[in-house]
Structures are given as structure tokens and as C-alpha cells.
Amino acid sequence: MSVSACTGGGAPPPDSSPSESQSPAASFAPSATPTSSAVYKPADASGRAQNVPVPVLPEAAKAETKEGLEAFARYWYATLSYAYETGDIEPLELVSSSKCVSCGRVKEVVQGWHSEGRWLAGGKMVVEGVQTNFIETGPAEYQVLIQVYQDALSYYRGDKTLDEKTETGPATGDIMIASYGGGAWKAVTVEHLAKGG
Secondary structure (H helix, E strand, O other): OOOOOOOOOOOOOOOOOHHHOOOOOOEEOOOOOOOOOOOOEOOEOOEOOEOOOOEEOOHHHHOOOHHHHHHHHHHHHHHHHHHHHHOOOHHHHHOEOOOOHHHHHHHHHHHHOOOOOOEEEEOOEEEEEEEOOOOEEEOOEEEEEEEEEEOOEEEEOOOOOEEEEEOOOOOEEEEEEEEEEOOEEEEEEEEEOOOOO
């Protein structure tokens, strides 16, 4: 039962090394100066994540440019990672088209595993690379390729028992079709690239 449905990876976690992505990337709310009442605590066997930084859309991701699309793709995976960790799919929905079928499947699974006292631990999405030729595939629609992997993910039931655990897999290639309109990007579809035999 994989939460990653038809998506596979995401944005660098807040503690990733700076060399991992020097290009415009999703940034997270400041965590360098946490207050004593709002310290980030990742989910673990004892309970849900707390005070998870909400991904912040970088300025670069607002432009209809090659760099803007690549920054947007990284941000989209940051919102996906945030959804896995918190069960809050609003940031992901805001940057996903209502026509995005795979986004809808992820929403169902994530919300299901964050209901009735259940939660997910781990599963951070890590983007290793993003690339686009920035050629229109439709009116104001562009294709972008993303190399991503998901950290090990644990599924916990309301009684704190571990239901299932997936290990960190190898990076996979995803393809995103994104549309640009009204000064913003939206993911129209996100799928794994076909696997070779």
C-alpha cells in the first residue's frame, strides 16, 4: 500500500545539504529561530509530526520561464512531502489542477492515513534533479522531468502499532505536465516514467 501512488519524489528536506540544489528550490518557513512553543518534531512511533514548516513558494516559481517551471516542480514535491507528513493537502491542492488524477489518488491515500488517529512517519520526498526543455506541449503547458526518491515511510495505526513500513527506494523518473495561467503554475499530471523491462 504505497502512499506514493503515481508520484515518487519530492523536494529536499529542510536538513538537506546546500549543495543538493543550488538552483531555485522550494524553501521552508524559517526554522533557524524556532520558539520554544513551535519546535519542529518529526513524526515517529510515539505520534504525529508537530510544527511542520509549511513550504514557501519561491519567487522564481512564479515566472513562466524554464527556471520558473523547474523551481515550481521542486516546490510541488515539497507540498507533496508536507502532505505525507501532516495530512494537510491544501498546499498541494493549490498548485495542482482539478484534472490531475494522480494528485487526487495521493490525496485519498494521504487523508486516509491521517484519519481515525492514524499517521505517517518519514516519507520525505527528495528531488535529485529537475530538467525541462521548456517547449509547449499544449497551450501554456510544458513538460518537466524530475528525478526523485522517497525516504522510508512508516504507517502507524491509532493504537500506535506499526501497520507497514516501506524502505527508501532508488530514485525514479517522474514526468510532470504543468500549465501556466494567471501568473501561476499548476500541475496537470504527474506520473512515473515507464519502467524498462
